[in-house]
Amino acid sequence: MATFFIKHITKYSYSNTVVDGANLIRLHPINDDYQKVVSHFISVTNNPLIETHIDFYNNKIGTFLITEPHDELSIISEVEIITTSRLFPEDITVVSKQWEDLKLRKYDADVIDFLKPTAFSGSNDVLNLIQSKKLTETTPFKAVLELCQYVYTHFNYLKGITNVNSTLDDVWNLKAGVCQDFTTILLQMVRMCGIPARYVSGYICPTDDISRGQGATHAWIEAYIPFYGWLGIDPTNNAIANENHVRLAVGRNYTDCSPVKGVFKGIVASNLFVKVEISTSKNTETSIPPPNTFTGSSTNNSYQRNLEHIQQQQQQQ
Known part of the structure; x- marks a missing residue:
């Protein structure tokens, strides 16, 4: 049995303001016999209401809207979770x-x-x-x-x-x-x-x-x-x-399974910052996303753009 404290920071920085951001997140850990979620807090830019539902594969999905103009989107997920080891299969069956x-x-x-x-x-x-x-x-x-x-x-x-x-x-x-x-x-x-x-x-x-x-x-x-x-x-x-x-x-x-998907209104370019911190003890220090110091030239407004950023960030790890 082990206890982990996980902080997952996702931040989009835009070259100009956007509006009507609609987002979907898969940041809620599975809660079952082998991992128990002790606490889970998600904070998002402008503090929108996060509605949740269970998808076809039994994942907990969060959705939220940010209608106000904004030039950055920050999503911070903080989890305390207890995991339990499981027995491996035994080759006792024909x-x-x-x-x-x-x-x-x-x-x-x-x-x-x-x-x-x-x-x-x-x-x-x-x-x-x-x-x-x-x-x-x-x-x-x-x-x-x-x-x-x-x-x-x-x-x-x-x-x-x-x-x-x-x-x-x-x-x-x-x-x-x-x-x-x-x-x-x-x-x-x-x-x-x-x-x-x-x-x-x-x-x-x-x-x-x-x-x-x-x-x-x-x-x-x-x-x-x-x-x-x-x-x-x-x-x-x-x-x-x-x-x-x-x-x-x-x-x-x-x-x-992608952790973040989203669309918005606005012709902008965007940068992405992702960081995951994991510890076996609770960290009292506060990690915050970097400020919006946008650097970039390409412009796009689509779900695909946000998804590509997520994939590229993960594939560098």
Whole structure:
């Protein structure tokens, strides 16, 4: 069991004032048997009312409007959370029964969205890998660990080599990227093996053995293991996600889990600042976003622009 204090700062700075900002946030940690939210406070520029609802994948979503003119948008999420370790799957069930269970469940509502892989240039390579390693002859748990090991070993963790325009093919051919890229590749491989897998966004609380991905939101997968349930696997660190991984949202891909989306009225350029601070003790010092010292030239007004900024910021971590 561990307690973490997490502060997540997101700030957009605009080159001029904008109005009628409509925003969606996925910054509410999942609250279940393995992570208990002790307290959670979100503060936003102009203090708008944040309305919440539960989406199709059982994520808690916040939405708010800022109708007044503003030249910056600051979102600060502060969480105290207690995480609990979980037992790992035991290989006590006959292998054939586990694969049969996956076949029987493939149309179930809780897994059907997480089974279909995306066609890409590396599909034949992945299928050959699955066959050569005889992954369908071992347990699904061991198969997922084998694929995680493959991604960790054959892909280099390099910041800045990929961006929001990088495709699955690009990442496969580069054999490099950051947590989002590692996660996207492993999702495809696990699904091609016939095992449901979903994208997870959240935070990583670094240890001596787990260090990649700190400083921003992190990403990993959860694979469905028969007679066990969803198990988190972190290909960036070649680790099973446990009490040091704090989950924010799950979905089919990054788009289902992105922490901030928004639109506004105004023809402006924008910069983004993101910072995540994690501690095992409460920090009495106040961290605040930097002032609006906008530097930039491009102009845009769209949800896509804000989403691209978020992705680019995360992929530099």
